[in-house]
Structure formats: C-alpha cells, structure tokens
Amino acid sequence: MQPPGADEGTAATSAGAEPPEAVDGAATDGDAATRPHLDSGAAAVSVRNLTKTYGDDVRAVDGVSFDVEPGTVVGLLGPNGAGKTTLIKSVLGLVLPDAGAVDIDGVDVYADTREAYRHVGAMLEGARNVYWRLTVRENLRFFAALGDVDPAKARERGEELLDRLDLQEKADTPVNDLSRGMKQKTALACTLSRGVPVVFLDEPTLGLDVESSLSLRRELRRLAEDESTTVVLSSHDMGVIETVCDRVVVLSEGRVVADDSVAALKALFRTQRYRVVVDGRIDDRLDARLRREYEVIRSEPVGDTTHLELAVESGRELHAALGAVLDAGHEVASVDAADPDFEEVFLRLTERDAAPVTDAPVGDDPEGGADAANGADTGVRPGSGANSGADVGADR
Amino acid sequence: MTTLTLLRAVARKQALLLVRYPLNTVSQVFGLYVFFLLLFYGGQAVGGAAFDESLGGLVVGFFLFTMAVVAYAGLSWDVTREAQWGTLEQLFMSPHGFGRVFAVKVVVNVLFSLLWGGLILGLMLLTTGRTLVVDLFTVVPLALLTLASAVGVGFVFGGLALVYKRIENVFSLVQFAFVGLIAAPLGQYPFLRWLPLAQGSSLLGRAMREGVRLWEFEPSALAVLSGTAVAYLLVGYVLFGLASRRARRLGVLGHY
Structure with missing residues (x-):
C-alpha cells in the first residue's frame, strides 16, 4: 500500500518530456550484470527545463536542461547557492520542481518515481547517509534490502564492495567508530549496494583527507570505466572535477552557464x-x-x-x-x-x-x-545567465 | 515476498539497535515500570480499598498505554530521527515506496510494542499480585485493532514532522491525550467510542478483567472497533502521503 501522493508524479512537471527509450526492466535486483539498462544511445539522465522556485522570488533552479551519457562521470559545479543541491534533489524527485521533466535510465522520475528508484541511488549528505549505530556490513545489508535487492545477491555484492573500498577490516565495526573517510566510503558502498546503473553524489569528497579523496576518485573512475555506472557528482573540489569528470555542467544562479569537458x-x-x-x-x-x-x-x-x-x-x-x-x-x-x-x-x-x-x-x-x-561548440553560456533554458546541452 | 525482505531488514535493524544499546532499552522499560509503581503505590495510599477495586482497569489501561505509545511515538520519532540522521531521503528513494517503508516500520513498531506491553504487563501483575485473563486469541486481535487507531494518529504526526520538523513537544502532548482516551467514560459519553483507543480500551478491559472472549462481544462493538481502526489508519496514511508531497514541494523532506 502506498500513500496517495507519496510517490506520484505531477502531470504538469512531465510536460515536455521526451519519450524515453525502452528499458529492459525485467531485472530489478542489484546485480550489475542483470540490472536494468538502457538501449544504446539513450541518455542515462535527461533533464529538461527544470525549474524550482522557493517562495515568490527565489529561483533556485532556472530552466536547466542537460543530458548525461551512460557510463560517464559528470560534475555539477557552481558557487555556493548556485542551485546544485536543489537541482540534484529535483532530478531525484526529492524536491518537486515547478516545471520540467527528468528521465533516469529512460524512466520518468515524476510519473513513475518508484520504478525510477530501481535505476538510481544517491549519496546526498556524505557520511550522514548511513546508520552510525549499525556496523558497515549491517548498513550494507539494510540499504540493499531497502533497494529491493535479493538478499543472496546483496550479501555477495556487499562483500565485493567491502573488498573494493578497503572496508573489509572494519566491516563489523559500528560506523560511529570509523574515521570520516571510512564513514564516507561506507555511505558510498551503501549507495552502490543497490546495484543501480546511475548514482548521484553530492560533495562526495567533502572533508576527506588527501588519501581518502584520491582513493574515492579512483573508485569513481573505476565505476564508470569498469561497470559502466553513470555518475553525477557535485563538488567544490576542482581536483575531483578535473581528474574524475568526463564532463562538467557549471551552474550559476540556478542556470547552466557551461556544459562541456574539462579540457574544452x-x-x-x-x-x-x-x-x-x-x-x-x-x-x-x-x-x-x-x-x-x-x-x-x-x-x-x-x-x-x-x-x-x-x-x-x-x-x-x-x-x-x-x-x-x-x-x-x-x-x-x-x-x-x-x-x-x-x-x-x-x-x-x-x-x-x-x-x-x-x-x-x-x-x-x-x-x-x-x-x-x-574542435566543437563549447556549450558555454554567458555567466550573466544567457541560458535560455530550453535546450542547453540538450543535444550533447 | 520483497516486502517480507524489507520487513525482515527493518525488524533486524530495530532488534540490533535494541541489543546493541541494552541500557537504553532497559531504561525505557524500567522508566515505564517506575511510572506504574508511582501510580500503584500512590493510588493505594490515597484511594485505599476503592483503588484496589479499580486496579484491574489500571493494569489493563497501562498495558494498552505502553503499547500505544510505542506504536504511535515510534512512527513520529522515526520521521524526526531519520531526518536528523540524514537517512530519511534514502528511505524515500526506496523502490518499495516511502509509504510502504514507513508502513513496514509501523508493523515492526507494533510487534515490538506487543513485546514491551507483554513485559510490562508481567511486571505489573507480579507487583500487584492480581491475575487477569490473557487469552491470546482475544487480546492480540483486540490490541492490534486498538493500536491501529493510535498508528493512524502516528501517521498524521509523522506527516506533520515531515513538513514542520521540530514538533516533539506536540508528540508528548498527544501521549497525555492517550491517557484520557484509554480511560474515556464510554458508558456516560457513548460518542467517545469513535475516538482513537477508546473503544479498544473498553473491550480489552472487559476481555482481560471479565474474561470475555472475542466472539462473545456484541458484533456492533467489534464493528465500531474495526471501523475506527481502519478509518484512523487510512486517514493517517493518506495525510502522511499528502504531507510527504508537501514536504517535497517545499523542498524540506530531508531537512531537520
């Protein structure tokens, strides 16, 4: 039983959404090999004209549009108050936008929220996203169950994540007793325990020491390259953006002011x-x-x-x-x-x-x-906000 | 099947926390027991023989109060705590659905409330030397139907917590209101039976003090109990859904 309104979409916000490509929705568990994935060519994340205004005049997100190709790492960059977190939460359906449409892995987030959550996970508040009183392993199991992953597969994937993120030694330690870096890794592991093809990470390296940050960067690249996981991350850390991201979407005052590769x-x-x-x-x-x-x-x-x-x-x-x-x-x-x-x-x-x-x-x-x-259109828009919002980066 | 997996995971998490922090758990149960002792010895000192006559009612009422508070407050506090911990949005992002995740948490809370209720009941009976009829086939269904209305109230306040956040003081006030509802004089004011807990408290009292079996109650009495259980639960659940939508609209779902 689902409470009315708990996950239903707004017809208005779906206006203008392009029809998603068909997805292979048969598999819903966390196994990377069997998880649902897109037909080739479709965007893993498609955001169209997303707008969110708080109160009468605070336009946190202003007509933002962009696509993210499967298996790439895209950085959301912007000064404080640029609208990064609101954008991420709106894309994830945690904040209901005033207008716009979002497809994740071909699923309309506002029309079919629960189904969308079979395709996307998020680490939104770093180390705060897990239960500190539970051990690392217990957290992994809980979040896998929350993500509707088959228990046997969850165990298997959990052990794999513990190995890969160097958490095995601390697997049975309550999160509360871990260092900040380890807590952050636990939160990432829990996000990945769901085996979703798209992950959003809000400031994943915030507060980490150099070593932990580098290790996390390597893991993010590995996710994209070896597992074809699509990663969208926000960060103030230019080092992370430069070394990890294939592409950067720069936000200023809720608008996209640039959308291209770091090199470009x-x-x-x-x-x-x-x-x-x-x-x-x-x-x-x-x-x-x-x-x-x-x-x-x-x-x-x-x-x-x-x-x-x-x-x-x-x-x-x-x-x-x-x-x-x-x-x-x-x-x-x-x-x-x-x-x-x-x-x-x-x-x-x-x-x-x-x-x-x-x-x-x-x-x-x-x-x-x-x-x-x-060698191409850079996709850069004036910082003063000349982004008309309709199709910035839409065809990239 | 998948909801069962979720239920197991939530119950396991809850049990782990109870076991891992035994002092916290024991102090909560002990606190309730001390509260009962104050009522019991205080009542005896003030009321004497007259108090002894109503002791059975006090024991049953306290038994129900313990369960109702655990079931109701569990949900409201869950919302507040999860927001505080930064895990509320993770719960929302479950493919099971936010409502279902919280419904499962409620089921677990109610199961635990039966556990605590049973424990407190045992302690109360030992302390008072009274005996009550505890026919599980009567007491458990009646208790569950009675608690359903408390859970409905819990959903409402859980929803309010999603939108307005720091409303812990209101949670506590509602707990006091539960005392009044459990002790509501239905004979004098029959309309009170439509309020949460009231009808269930009355039937549970008769079952445990007088030994009335489930099938021996008037069908109309059971109908009122079932009707209020379903109605409060449903209204609470709907309002919880609307509140979560409102919280998303305001962008405050994960705020604390």
Missing part, C-alpha cells in the same frame, strides 16, 4: 591568454604602449628576457601586440597559450557580469577561434 573549458580560456617571451628587456615606452593598447596581465624581466602575459580578444589582436614588440626592435622568443587552472576557468564562468565567453574567439577567423581550440 580550459582550452576556451587558454586561447585567450598568452605567455610571450621577448628577447631583451623592453623599455618603459614599449611597456606603456602595450599596457595602453592591450590587456597586460604580467610583464617582468627574467634574465635577458622579458616575460609578458597578455589577454587578447582575438588572434588578430595577438598579432598586433606581437607586431608592436617586433617594431620596437625585439625578437619574440616564444608564444605559448597560457593554461589556466580549472579554478580560474570556474571563476570566470560564474562571474556574475562576465562577458559572454563564447564571443571571444581567437585566431584569424573572429567567429571560429574557440572552435579552433576545442
């Missing part, structure tokens, strides 16, 4: 900044001219050379700046695209009044510079 996003900014090594020391006149006409981030003498770092808006502007250096009688020893770290990329993407970054191509072709670096 970094390349986008790299193409706009250059490190130039000039033979000889430039004089004050040239220095003043460069500063007047271009954005000079750094200019400092290093031995018999001068190291310049320039931010330019186009390849043509770079050529002009280099021309000024040559005209002053200097040789240009080298020109390298500056490689920003991902933190810098993130900050620029989420700057509230950032200029539309896609409008700053580099190269002779003023329209094609970004593509030259990335």
Whole structure:
C-alpha cells in the first residue's frame, strides 16, 4: 500500500518530456550484470527545463536542461547557492520542481518515481547517509534490502564492495567508530549496494583527507570505466572535477552557464591568454604602449628576457601586440597559450557580469577561434545567465 | 515476498539497535515500570480499598498505554530521527515506496510494542499480585485493532514532522491525550467510542478483567472497533502521503 501522493508524479512537471527509450526492466535486483539498462544511445539522465522556485522570488533552479551519457562521470559545479543541491534533489524527485521533466535510465522520475528508484541511488549528505549505530556490513545489508535487492545477491555484492573500498577490516565495526573517510566510503558502498546503473553524489569528497579523496576518485573512475555506472557528482573540489569528470555542467544562479569537458573549458580560456617571451628587456615606452593598447596581465624581466602575459580578444589582436614588440626592435622568443587552472576557468564562468565567453574567439577567423581550440561548440553560456533554458546541452 | 525482505531488514535493524544499546532499552522499560509503581503505590495510599477495586482497569489501561505509545511515538520519532540522521531521503528513494517503508516500520513498531506491553504487563501483575485473563486469541486481535487507531494518529504526526520538523513537544502532548482516551467514560459519553483507543480500551478491559472472549462481544462493538481502526489508519496514511508531497514541494523532506 502506498500513500496517495507519496510517490506520484505531477502531470504538469512531465510536460515536455521526451519519450524515453525502452528499458529492459525485467531485472530489478542489484546485480550489475542483470540490472536494468538502457538501449544504446539513450541518455542515462535527461533533464529538461527544470525549474524550482522557493517562495515568490527565489529561483533556485532556472530552466536547466542537460543530458548525461551512460557510463560517464559528470560534475555539477557552481558557487555556493548556485542551485546544485536543489537541482540534484529535483532530478531525484526529492524536491518537486515547478516545471520540467527528468528521465533516469529512460524512466520518468515524476510519473513513475518508484520504478525510477530501481535505476538510481544517491549519496546526498556524505557520511550522514548511513546508520552510525549499525556496523558497515549491517548498513550494507539494510540499504540493499531497502533497494529491493535479493538478499543472496546483496550479501555477495556487499562483500565485493567491502573488498573494493578497503572496508573489509572494519566491516563489523559500528560506523560511529570509523574515521570520516571510512564513514564516507561506507555511505558510498551503501549507495552502490543497490546495484543501480546511475548514482548521484553530492560533495562526495567533502572533508576527506588527501588519501581518502584520491582513493574515492579512483573508485569513481573505476565505476564508470569498469561497470559502466553513470555518475553525477557535485563538488567544490576542482581536483575531483578535473581528474574524475568526463564532463562538467557549471551552474550559476540556478542556470547552466557551461556544459562541456574539462579540457574544452580550459582550452576556451587558454586561447585567450598568452605567455610571450621577448628577447631583451623592453623599455618603459614599449611597456606603456602595450599596457595602453592591450590587456597586460604580467610583464617582468627574467634574465635577458622579458616575460609578458597578455589577454587578447582575438588572434588578430595577438598579432598586433606581437607586431608592436617586433617594431620596437625585439625578437619574440616564444608564444605559448597560457593554461589556466580549472579554478580560474570556474571563476570566470560564474562571474556574475562576465562577458559572454563564447564571443571571444581567437585566431584569424573572429567567429571560429574557440572552435579552433576545442574542435566543437563549447556549450558555454554567458555567466550573466544567457541560458535560455530550453535546450542547453540538450543535444550533447 | 520483497516486502517480507524489507520487513525482515527493518525488524533486524530495530532488534540490533535494541541489543546493541541494552541500557537504553532497559531504561525505557524500567522508566515505564517506575511510572506504574508511582501510580500503584500512590493510588493505594490515597484511594485505599476503592483503588484496589479499580486496579484491574489500571493494569489493563497501562498495558494498552505502553503499547500505544510505542506504536504511535515510534512512527513520529522515526520521521524526526531519520531526518536528523540524514537517512530519511534514502528511505524515500526506496523502490518499495516511502509509504510502504514507513508502513513496514509501523508493523515492526507494533510487534515490538506487543513485546514491551507483554513485559510490562508481567511486571505489573507480579507487583500487584492480581491475575487477569490473557487469552491470546482475544487480546492480540483486540490490541492490534486498538493500536491501529493510535498508528493512524502516528501517521498524521509523522506527516506533520515531515513538513514542520521540530514538533516533539506536540508528540508528548498527544501521549497525555492517550491517557484520557484509554480511560474515556464510554458508558456516560457513548460518542467517545469513535475516538482513537477508546473503544479498544473498553473491550480489552472487559476481555482481560471479565474474561470475555472475542466472539462473545456484541458484533456492533467489534464493528465500531474495526471501523475506527481502519478509518484512523487510512486517514493517517493518506495525510502522511499528502504531507510527504508537501514536504517535497517545499523542498524540506530531508531537512531537520
């Protein structure tokens, strides 16, 4: 018996949902080999126009759309208050959105919530997601039963997870007596004990020491690569995002401002900044001219050379700046695209009044510079929220 | 079959916690027993022989009160505690369904309430030297039907806890209301039989004090008991579902 309203969907929120691909729904237990999976080509997670407003004016999620391919790790990145947690909870049906549609593994989350939960698990509050008074093994069994996994398979999978996450030694220890890292691992193991093909992890490495964080990162990659598990995680840890995620969805003020691979996003900014090594020391006149006409981030003498770092808006502007250096009688020893770290990329993407970054191509072709670096549309939207919401990243 | 697996898992978890924290468990039972002792010796001191005449009623009433509190408060507290622990949303994400998971928790709570009720009953009978008729084929069905209405109330307050969170003080007030309902004077005010616990308390008292068997009760009395049991349980369950939906709409399901 299910209470009315406990898991039913809202017809309104399903409006606009694209028909899901057929799923093989015969298997509902936790065995990875027999768990339900998508027909090839269908998205593991499909989010369309998701909107959630609290009160009259707090728009926590604003027309967000994106797809996640099966077996990939996608990071949700955004500053505090960007709407990451609300987005994750809305996708999971734990928060009912005002509008939008979500399919997980081909199942409409709002229309068939219980069925959707056969396909998705989540670690939402890290170590708090498990019973601290129970042992690790007891937690694993309980959550497997909660996920409707056959007890024999649950035991088998539980032991496998204990081995894989280095929890075997502590298997019969109450969670309360474990370190934070071990607690977090237990929570992850419990999420995985259900054997679902899609997992959501909210800040999985928060508060972990370096070793535990690295171990968790390895496990997340292994899940995607060896078990084709789809992982969607939110994190403030750029290291996690850079090393684990195949793709990043950057949120700012409830909107998607970028949706692409880490490499592509970094390349986008790299193409706009250059490190130039000039033979000889430039004089004050040239220095003043460069500063007047271009954005000079750094200019400092290093031995018999001068190291310049320039931010330019186009390849043509770079050529002009280099021309000024040559005209002053200097040789240009080298020109390298500056490689920003991902933190810098993130900050620029989420700057509230950032200029539309896609409008700053580099190269002779003023329209094609970004593509030259990335080989494709970067999917980046202006930080000021130009995401129209309808189909950002929808076709990616 | 799968619900049975869930039932086993929930019961196992509950039992593990009881065994793992024996002091907590024993102190709860002991606390109830001490409360009874205060009533018993206090009543004897004040009421004398008149109190002795109503002692059977007190024992039965306290037996029912113990079970009702465990069954009702178990559910309300479960909601609060699970939210506090950060596990409530995990329960919601079960393919069994949130309502079913909590219904299973209720079944386990009721089973445990029978256990505690039985234990307290034994202690009370030993203390008072009284004997009561405990025909399991009569007492258990009557107790279950009586507790169903308390569970219905528990669902309502569990639902309120989902939305409004810190309402523990209200939980406690409702427990006091249970005392009044168990001791409700149905002969004087027959309409009170439609309230939770009242009819069941009356029938259970007759069964245990006078030895009335289940099939010897008037069908209308049993009908009222069954009707109130189903009605309160159903209304509570529906409201719990609506409250969980409201909590999701407000985005506060996992909040505490």
